[in-house]
Amino acid sequence: MKTALTIAGSDSSGGAGIQADLKTFSAHGVFGMSVITAITAQNTQGVFGVQDIDPSMITKQIEAIFEDIFVDSVKIGMVSKIETIESVYKSLSYYKPKIVVLDPVMVSKSGYHLLQEESVNYLIKYLLPLASIVTPNIPEAEIILGTNICTVKDMESAAINIHKMGAKNVLIKGGHLKGDSIDILYDGDIFTYLHQDRIDTKNTHGTGCTLSSAIASNLARGCSMKDAVKEAKVYITIAIKHSIELGKGVGPTHHFYQLYKNGLTSYPFEY
Numbered sequence: 088m089k090t091a092l093t094i095a096g097s098d099s100s101g102g103a104g105i106q107a108d109l110k111t112f113s114a115h116g117v118f119g120m121s122v123i124t125a126i127t128a129q130n131t132q133g134v135f136g137v138q139d140i141d142p143s144m145i146t147k148q149i150e151a152i153f154e155d156i157f158v159d160s161v162k163i164g165m166v167s168k169i170e171t172i173e174s175v176y177k178s179l180s181y182y183k184p185k186i187v188v189l190d191p192v193m194v195s196k197s198g199y200h201l202l203q204e205e206s207v208n209y210l211i212k213y214l215l216p217l218a219s220i221v222t223p224n225i226p227e228a229e230i231i232l233g234t235n236i237c238t239v240k241d242m243e244s245a246a247i248n249i250h251k252m253g254a255k256n257v258l259i260k261g262g263h264l265k266g267d268s269i270d271i272l273y274d275g276d277i278f279t280y281l282h283q284d285r286i287d288t289k290n291t292h293g294t295g296c297t298l299s300s301a302i303a304s305n306l307a308r309g310c311s312m313k314d315a316v317k318e319a320k321v322y323i324t325i326a327i328k329h330s331i332e333l334g335k336g337v338g339p340t341h342h343f344y345q346l347y348k349n350g351l352t353s354y355p356f357e358y
């Protein structure tokens with residue numbers, strides 16, 4: 088069985104972070120493993136507290152996995168502190184996993200800073216060059232580059248500039264632009280455009296986590312980068328279409344890949 092490891096924060100409400108990642112791995116038929124970098128107290132309405140895990144414990148978790156199990160792909164999510172980034176960087180530089188999907192999580196949908204401001208440069212310097220693919224949304228790409236991104240042309244330039252910083256592939260997610268959702272994949276040579284009509288829902292908690300884990304799952308299963316991203320885009324679109332009205336705020340998406348794989352593009356019963 089193929090394996091995928093998420094290095095990320097825990098979301099107590101299960102819509103984002105480690106929990107979304109593990110659900111996504113399972114839905115793809117990939118064996119999921121986790122290294123927890125921080126515990127968040129959060130729900131669909133907000134983040135109410137964060138406790139960072141001691142860096143030595145992060146190192147130990149990574150060591151425990153790599154010393155025992157072959158890891159087909161790694162996904163990195165929330166890594167709030169400089170020390171967290173350092174321990175992830177040192178461990179991954181040592182174990183050298185072939186596939187690293189970096190979701191540069193910065194601010195939650197509810198506005199909480201999940202990456203401390205002083206950590207941004209560390210993420211750029213240490214984690215970006217490890218990435219087989221990095222998946223910033225528009226505000227994250229703006230922070231990485233210090234520029235404004237307002238149009239698809241701006242997204243293309245951003246992808247080129249982030250590629251120059253060391254990530255082998257760049258996927259700029261357009262969910263935050265007005266109008267339909269266009270994501271742009273850049274491999275250092277060619278742009279691939281992934282277009283999707285905007286789905287009218289408020290329930291998009293954890294969409295970025297889910298998309299990056301779906302990419303990591305597809306890469307673990309041996310897909311090319313382009314196919315991994317295209318398939319992941321179908322997965323997140325169906326997951327958003329069938330997102331769940333849970334809680335009082337921004338609800339989570341729905342994970343049911345097997346139905347999609349069996350040729351069904353809509354859920355066969357009411358939820």
Ligand SMILES: Nc1ncnc2c1ncn2[C@@H]1O[C@H](COP(=O)(O)OP(=O)(O)OP(=O)(O)O)[C@@H](O)[C@H]1O
Nearest residue numbers: 224260261262263268270285286293294295296298
């Ligand atoms: N309303 C929507 N309709 C269709 N696709 C969407 C919608 N919102 C987001 N997406 C898609 O979902 C994926 C995740 O993008 P998004 O920009 O929401 O990531 P994010 O902000 O990093 O998510 P997160 O909430 O986990 O931080 C992208 O493929 C984006 O185009």
Ligand SMILES: Cc1ncc(COP(=O)(O)O)c(N)n1
Nearest residue numbers: 096097103104195196292293
């Ligand atoms: C632990 C953790 N990781 C990532 C996110 C981003 O997800 P969102 O932007 O949907 O809040 C989150 N809220 N919590």
